[in-house]
Amino acid sequence: MRVLLTGGAGFIGYHAAQALLARGHEINALDNLNSYYDPALKKARIGQLVEHRGFRFTECDIADVAALKAATAGARYDIVLHLAAQAGVRHGLIDPASYTRSNLVAQQNILEFARHDAGLMQTIYASSSSVYGNDSAAPFSEDARADKPISYYGATKRAGELLAHSYAELFGLKLTGLRFFTVYGPWGRPDMAYWLFTDAILHDKPIPVFGGGMLRRDFTYIDEIVAALVRMVETPFAIEKGAPHRLYNLGNSHPEDVMALIRCIEQATGKPARIEDADGPAGDVRETYADITRAKRDFGFSPAVPLAEGIARFVAWFRQYRGL
Numbered sequence: 001m002r003v004l005l006t007g008g009a010g011f012i013g014y015h016a017a018q019a020l021l022a023r024g025h026e027i028n029a030l031d032n033l034n035s036y037y038d039p040a041l042k043k044a045r046i047g048q049l050v051e052h053r054g055f056r057f058t059e060c061d062i063a064d065v066a067a068l069k070a071a072t073a074g075a076r077y078d079i080v081l082h083l084a085a086q087a088g089v090r091h092g093l094i095d096p097a098s099y100t101r102s103n104l105v106a107q108q109n110i111l112e113f114a115r116h117d118a119g120l121m122q123t124i125y126a127s128s129s130s131v132y133g134n135d136s137a138a139p140f141s142e143d144a145r146a147d148k149p150i151s152y153y154g155a156t157k158r159a160g161e162l163l164a165h166s167y168a169e170l171f172g173l174k175l176t177g178l179r180f181f182t183v184y185g186p187w188g189r190p191d192m193a194y195w196l197f198t199d200a201i202l203h204d205k206p207i208p209v210f211g212g213g214m215l216r217r218d219f220t221y222i223d224e225i226v227a228a229l230v231r232m233v234e235t236p237f238a239i240e241k242g243a244p245h246r247l248y249n250l251g252n253s254h255p256e257d258v259m260a261l262i263r264c265i266e267q268a269t270g271k272p273a274r275i276e277d278a279d280g281p282a283g284d285v286r287e288t289y290a291d292i293t294r295a296k297r298d299f300g301f302s303p304a305v306p307l308a309e310g311i312a313r314f315v316a317w318f319r320q321y322r323g324l
């Protein structure tokens with residue numbers, strides 16, 4: 001398959017590209033390499049990918065229609081895998097405009113691109129467990145209304161799903177939205193708790209822990225997500241009735257609290273954490289917990305990597321990457 005991958009320098013995009021290239025797919029990856037977190041990490045990921053034949057990278061802001069057109073001109077694609085976004089809940093309190101631009105304007109640009117590419121088989125895009133807010137019954141089902149997000153990030157992700165749905169209704173576009181649940185692993189994201197805690201523990205620095213460490217997250221190891229992505233890319237799009245728009249939860253379906261995460265990092269680093277109680281910022285939900293019945297039924301999605309093992313793999317990578 002010829003895959004147009006947005007967010008190719010990002011955490012999930014990088015891993016998806018590695019797996020798809022290994023299976024002989026061709027990739028044109030786009031990313032604006034923005035400085036939300038250290039662009040050196042994004043460049044290092046791209047540095048690994050350019051080793052492969054079949055991989056092409058173009059620095060491009062996909063919220064800019066002209067730039068997107070220029071970056072995609074003259075090529076044909078079978079699949080769009082749209083993972084670029086302004087991620088992270090907390091940054092939404094500081095710079096909401098970056099979410100509007102990268103999660104809504106860019107989403108619409110990708111939908112327009114897909115609408116006008118007659119040869120395209122399907123478009124797969126990233127959404128988030130943040131759409132569920134605090135009001136949905138756990139485990140979260142894709143059928144929940146999800147109309148009370150408590151973060152601006154969650155609101156833009158839910159809005160992105162609704163934009164997608166309208167394109168499926170209006171133009172028959174084949175679209176799949178994936179609600180990822182706290183994805184972690186090697187080459188991960190420096191703004192996420194598992195990275196921040198590991199960094200602090202290895203440097204004997206205190207860890208600010210919100211809500212007494214009782215916030216629960218459905219931590220999902222990156223390889224589980226990538227395996228599902230590959231299966232979706234390689235499986236013809238099917239839907240029984242209605243607009244061709246599908247939503248899937250991709251989570252571990254086994255939430256654990258933040259203290260359990262810290263214990264796993266202590267074990268993997270061999271060092272004790274210095275925990276400091278702190279007040280959590282607005283926007284963090286109490287719990288995320290995926291009902292994965294649908295992804296299991298359609299793609300055999302069945303996550304198996306325990307948190308302790310996934311964190312051990314992350315810590316091993318982190319030490320090597322940082323020379324610690």
Ligand SMILES: NC(=O)c1ccc[n+]([C@@H]2O[C@H](COP(=O)([O-])OP(=O)(O)OC[C@H]3O[C@@H](n4cnc5c(N)ncnc54)[C@H](O)[C@@H]3O)[C@@H](O)[C@H]2O)c1
Pocket residue numbers: 006007008009010011012013030031032033034042060061062063082083084085086087088101102106126127128129179180181182183184189
């Ligand atoms: N990692 C998680 O736990 C998680 C959870 C839920 C949802 N998601 C979603 O999955 C997707 C991938 O997340 P990730 O963890 O790899 O994040 P990431 O930040 O590592 O990757 C996103 C990439 O998109 C790029 N980007 C942002 N705006 C862009 C723009 N306007 N034009 C071009 N490139 C742009 C960034 O530079 C970055 O490299 C995102 O849509 C994110 O919202 C991730």
